[in-house]
Amino acid sequence: MGFKNSWMIMGDLSKPYYDLSANYATTINDAYGFSLSQTQYNRSRSTSRTAEVIYVRKVKRWNMPEAQANMWFAGGVGATKDSKLDETRATASLGVQLDYETTRFYSMVATRTSFAGGMTSTNSTARLGVSFYEVDYDQAQPWIVIEARRIEVESKQYEFTPLIRVIHNKYFIEAGANLSGHLRFNFMLNY
C-alpha cells in the first residue's frame, strides 16, 4: 500500500507465476483492493488461477533517522480455478511481511499461505538489496537485489533471482532472470 488516499498498482510477472494487484489506501494504515494471480504447477501445463479481494494493513512502522522498518499483514478472499481438477473453489489467504531499509540497503522477508478446498499452499520470499549510490529525490536510483522465493505448488525448491531495481519518483521497476533462465519483471506504481 502507498500513502493515505493513494492507489498502489503492483505486478510480479514470470513464467511460472504472475500476480497483478491494486489497492487503495483509505487511511495511513489500511488499504483495500483486488488481486489476480496464476501459478503454474511444477513442469506441467496445469495452472491455478486466483482472484481475490484483498485487505492490507500496515501493522507497525518504525521511522528512524536513517532507516525505516515495517510490519505488514495481508488477507484475501476469493476464488481459485484449478485447471488440473477443472473446478473452482472458494479461497482465502493470509500473509505477513517484514522489511527494513535505508537509503543504500534493503531487506525483506514475507510469507503468504492460501487455503482452498481443504488444501493449503505457502509462498515464502526473502530479499536483500543494495543501491549503487545515494540519490536526490528527483533522481533515478539503481539497486541490485537478490531474491530467494519458494512457491510451494510450483516447486518445493527455492528459486534464486538476481534483479536490477530502478526507483524514480512514483515508478518502481525490477527486471532479472532466475538461475533457470526464467525472466522476471516486477513493477509498482503509486499515485
Next chain:
Amino acid sequence: MKLIYAGLLGVVLAFLSVASASTKITVNGMVCAFCAQGIEKSLSKIPEVKAVFVDLKNKVVVVESRDGVALNDKSLTQGITDAGYDVIKIESIPQTISQFRSERRSKK
C-alpha cells in the same frame, strides 16, 4: 495606546512572515523517493503551500508558502504523518526553496 501596540505587533508579525520564507521539517524514516512522494503529495494539498522540496539525503522537507500566507505547523505535521512519517523538528528558515537548493548544491 493599545492601537499603537497593536500596530507595532502587526508590523513585527509582517516582518517575521517575510523573514521566514520557508519551513524546514526534519523527518524520520525518509529513505526512498518512491515512499517519500507521499510527503510531497500530502503537503501540496494544503492550500497555503506554494512548493515542496524533499531533501532525501539530509532527511528534511522544505515547504514554501504562498505570498503573504503563513504556514501552519500543525497542518504540515499532519500532512507528513498522513504520508507515514514522523516529524522530529520544524523550524522557520529565511531561504526560499530555490535558495535552499542553491546553498545545498554549493556545499557538495
